[in-house]
Amino acid sequence: xxxxxxxxxxxxxxxxxLSRVAGLFSARAYNIESLTVAPTEDATLSRxxxxxxxxEEVIEQxxxxxxxxxxxxxxxxxxxxxxxxxELMLVKVKAVGVGREEMxxxxxxxxxxxxxxxxxxxxxxxxxxxxxxxxxxxxxxxIFIIETVRTGASGIGRGERSLKA
Amino acid sequence: MTxxxxxxxxxxxxxxxxxxxxxxxxxxxxxxxxxxxxxxEFVFGYPGGAVLNIYDAIFKQDKFKHVLVRxxxxxxxxxxxxxxxxxxxxxxxxxxxxxxxxxxxGIATAYMDSIPIVVVSGQVPTAAIGLDAFQExxxxxxxxxxxxxxxxxxxxxxxxxxxxxxxHIAASGRPGPVLVDVPKDVTAHLAEFVYPTTVEMRxxxxxxxxxxxxxxxxxxxxxEAKRPMVYAGGGVVLGDAATQLTELTRLLGFxxxxxxxxxxxxxxTDRQSLGMLGMHGTYEANMAMQHxxxxxxxxARFDDRVIGNPAHFARExxxxxxxxxxxxxxxKRVKVDVPIVGDVKSVLDDLxxxxxxxxxxxxxxxxxxxxxxxxxxxxxDCLKYNRxxxxxxxxxxxxxxxxxxxxxxxxxxxxxxxxxxxxxxxKFDKPRRWINSGGLGTMGVGLPYAMGVQLxxxxxxxxxxxxxSSIQMCIQELSTCKQYRIPVKVITLNNRYMGMVRQWQxxxxxxxxxxxxxxxxxxxxxxxxxxxHVGMRIDKPEDVEAxxxxxxxxxxxxxxxxxxxxxxxxxxxxxxxxxxxGLSEMILAEEx
Numbered sequence: 223x224x225x226x227x228x229x230x231x232x233x234x235x236x237x238x239x240l241s242r243v244a245g246l247f248s249a250r251a252y253n254i255e256s257l258t259v260a261p262t263e264d265a266t267l268s269r270x271x272x273x274x275x276x277x278e279e280v281i282e283q284x285x286x287x288x289x290x291x292x293x294x295x296x297x298x299x300x301x302x303x304x305x306x307x308x309e310l311m312l313v314k315v316k317a318v319g320v321g322r323e324e325m326x327x328x329x330x331x332x333x334x335x336x337x338x339x340x341x342x343x344x345x346x347x348x349x350x351x352x353x354x355x356x357x358x359x360x361x362x363x364x365i366f367i368i369e370t371v372r373t374g375a376s377g378i379g380r381g382e383r384s385l386k387a
Numbered sequence: 388m389t390x391x392x393x394x395x396x397x398x399x400x401x402x403x404x405x406x407x408x409x410x411x412x413x414x415x416x417x418x419x420x421x422x423x424x425x426x427x428e429f430v431f432g433y434p435g436g437a438v439l440n441i442y443d444a445i446f447k448q449d450k451f452k453h454v455l456v457r458x459x460x461x462x463x464x465x466x467x468x469x470x471x472x473x474x475x476x477x478x479x480x481x482x483x484x485x486x487x488x489x490x491x492x493g494i495a496t497a498y499m500d501s502i503p504i505v506v507v508s509g510q511v512p513t514a515a516i517g518l519d520a521f522q523e524x525x526x527x528x529x530x531x532x533x534x535x536x537x538x539x540x541x542x543x544x545x546x547x548x549x550x551x552x553x554x555h556i557a558a559s560g561r562p563g564p565v566l567v568d569v570p571k572d573v574t575a576h577l578a579e580f581v582y583p584t585t586v587e588m589r590x591x592x593x594x595x596x597x598x599x600x601x602x603x604x605x606x607x608x609x610x611e612a613k614r615p616m617v618y619a620g621g622g623v624v625l626g627d628a629a630t631q632l633t634e635l636t637r638l639l640g641f642x643x644x645x646x647x648x649x650x651x652x653x654x655x656t657d658r659q660s661l662g663m664l665g666m667h668g669t670y671e672a673n674m675a676m677q678h679x680x681x682x683x684x685x686x687a688r689f690d691d692r693v694i695g696n697p698a699h700f701a702r703e704x705x706x707x708x709x710x711x712x713x714x715x716x717x718x719k720r721v722k723v724d725v726p727i728v729g730d731v732k733s734v735l736d737d738l739x740x741x742x743x744x745x746x747x748x749x750x751x752x753x754x755x756x757x758x759x760x761x762x763x764x765x766x767x768d769c770l771k772y773n774r775x776x777x778x779x780x781x782x783x784x785x786x787x788x789x790x791x792x793x794x795x796x797x798x799x800x801x802x803x804x805x806x807x808x809x810x811x812x813x814k815f816d817k818p819r820r821w822i823n824s825g826g827l828g829t830m831g832v833g834l835p836y837a838m839g840v841q842l843x844x845x846x847x848x849x850x851x852x853x854x855x856s857s858i859q860m861c862i863q864e865l866s867t868c869k870q871y872r873i874p875v876k877v878i879t880l881n882n883r884y885m886g887m888v889r890q891w892q893x894x895x896x897x898x899x900x901x902x903x904x905x906x907x908x909x910x911x912x913x914x915x916x917x918x919x920h921v922g923m924r925i926d927k928p929e930d931v932e933a934x935x936x937x938x939x940x941x942x943x944x945x946x947x948x949x950x951x952x953x954x955x956x957x958x959x960x961x962x963x964x965x966x967x968x969g970l971s972e973m974i975l976a977e978e979x
Contacts, residue, residue: 292536
């Protein structure tokens, strides 16, 4: 069965680390829905969250192939256990006339924050799971959307579950 | 794996000790000293602008020998063959830009067959990187998909440690090529040289010991088997586990088949050997593979040329034990029941102990019945060919080569029909004797492979079985052989066709031989002579044996002999499993 998986990994924060992972996915024809990467509290480590889609066999190969990369320290499929997923989105929308108040209300309902305002636009900041962000975009009329920027998902295990070097 | 890896200064004088420990040296000198510390015997290379400092340092040292090839591809192939034959890490040195791009084919060849090599490449000075400098190429980027790991060393302080890591990574776990890219300014900078004695990498710790629970399950499964089969791949050869595999197979009384990469991992002349399996495997090996009920795969990866169509393979019920050092090789193409991740030698040692301790014995009656079935398959004599006639059969040349060299030669090959005939008809009883490009299938490897092997073993008989097409892809190396007096014997099975392409065109493209005919061939005898070697042309079957005997005679021991055998143009390789077909759906010679 093809499912969405969130794979977290820790790797050495070396030049070219990202391209090793990206190259692996393209060379072996695996999907990447999103990929985020940044250093951790330990600057020698990079934490990466990859959202991918595949059958159990494909996901097993993805985790094995990622583990095989010499710079990769640990790999965890977050979706195998309980976890938290968050993504940040910035949306610039048209905000004029009656639509201006309606846009603010919709943003409030989704616990979005308006972080930039002009006479004709709002820029809304929204955080949540990927599906919540999708829901917001569906809730507003697409003709109002000027620009959308999404970070891709970051994920972390719930409770004691953690990924440490 | 290679060299001492220790900073053992005990044999040096006090003055030397002070020199070693406190004097700053150039990066180029550090490169050379790292190679010496690793016990490197040969560096195969080709100079150029970015590596001139390194070459200058090589000029001043006598710890290892540099072998000047005629094309960087051959440098990597020779280093690769040196590694395959000796089990030690091979080393190649190339310049930036075209030096690296020429090396890529060699690196990818080594990668596909998991061969431990370290390739040192020059790079433009750090300040010029990214500015499209003369002979600049993103070496780390261009090689990334075909190396186990690679490094760009931007700071001289990291140089020695990087080399230590490079050799460690290349040789440990599932071996593979590692590239170290060194900018020219780094080779000119100064630093103290301290070679690390150990390597600590939190991100890289290959598993050695097999899981004890899985080992027990494997033993149980092996003893329960009614129709068992041992399927041994290149991992047995690379992991130096041929002795263990042979002991296990004999202890259990099981049949054993070897992959193209695994030939020699189990003695081919032994009764329990069913020969090679796969696309051009023997009838008995493929049938037994398809119909066994317990399969133990050792250092093999169920690739497309071995099991054919995986769906067809899965039609028969069988339980599979899979031993491999690389977890990603397990359950990649075929689901297995007992995965054992670990070093093949260590796992087989543990299995042997458990089997010898076990009070249960294998089912002798079932095993007898299974062998009766196998002997029936074997009686098809699937490798027979027409020995009469006035045209030389390529199989006959390989058989005679085996006889003349008493089965004890190192045999390299190129890629194509001749490669398959070499694999089928030269019976390898020892590991590391059969040197070929299995995974990537690189035409042109044969001659540089033979060079690497002959340099490693100067007194050994080294034969390069090739075709008139493959040999021309690296024929410039006849010049290298002249320079270093490398006395390999080149056995060209010359059928005036790219034989394997021709075979597929005959079978699958209505005999439309598009561009597979090698026209305008050189006179190979004269060509060999032009390079200062001995050339022979053999046209008749009755001359084959005498010519081979002469080539391997003491009189020509010091000479490269280029033998141009004019062979049957229409001979095909059998048995054959068509692409997409199942293992038991072979085409045999007699069926045509």
